[in-house]
Amino acid sequence: MDLGPHATFIIASYAAVSFVLGAMIAWLLYDGAQQKRLLEDLEARGVRRRSRGGNTKRKSAE
């Protein structure tokens, strides 16, 4: 396919989108796997929420 005299700009644009979105997807997948592993690790050690009358006033989406 002939992209004409401005081929470099077209290829660079698509490369930038592929790289940035690829990095974003990789980061989200890595972060998700990491959090899941940490959660499973804590649960395997028997840690439970509010196990000793923990703070029930926290309002975040825990």
Next chain:
Amino acid sequence: MQNQSITQKLANPTRFMALSGAILPWLTALAIALIAFGLYRGWTAPPDYQQGETIKIMYIHVPMAWLGMMAYGVVAVSSFGLLVFRHPLADVSAKAAAPIGAAFTLLALLTGSLWGKPMWGTYWVWDARLTSVLLLFFLYLGLIALRSSIEEETLASKLTAVLALVGVVILPFIKISVEGMSIPWLGLEIPAWNTLHQPSSVFRSDGPKIHSSQLYPLLYSALGFTVLFFALHMKGMRNEILRRRVKALRMAQVDRARAEEQMAAAQ
């Protein structure tokens, strides 16, 4: 409990995790299919009579620019939901959308610059549209930096939400910067600034100004990237919910260790 709205039902993080876990693979597959189809149609469309093959940049630049702004809308609505309705997932949504929106805005700037050089003869000019989108990018960075600079999570969420709502003024500014605004019944007449950037070719009161061979691939591509944004946002929200669960368990662990220490000291 039976009369809960969809928003109320989704307010439960456990329910959101179950629902999003089922939807996410389908959403991702749909995004890939739409983007692939849109870009295939775009790359096989005839070149533009003025811009030649560089029109191919449009199929990624325009969706990136739209989504950079739409993501900010998601941040703003979520921030409103946090401050006004105290929706449990609103802050999770705002936090997850900010880096994704920043990435799309950065890509709008990069691809716009790479399109500008062959068409305008320059990578960058400090005109109203380009500068306002750069400000949007800085605003995203400001939101991310503000949140990460405050250790107390509830305070960080509220302050970030306030900044996000104040910053929402950038969105109409980006739109007005090229096209101006006229609301006769309000007596409002804002002229368009002098800018190199062209006005919208798709969403116009007199109909789209680009040929259907370019319009449809652009719409498929934009729809595909929009679905991708929601898939990424959903994944980011899931990660954040897991992160908060990990934090809650660690806090419970610390609480238990403290209580045990106190009991041991008392004996």
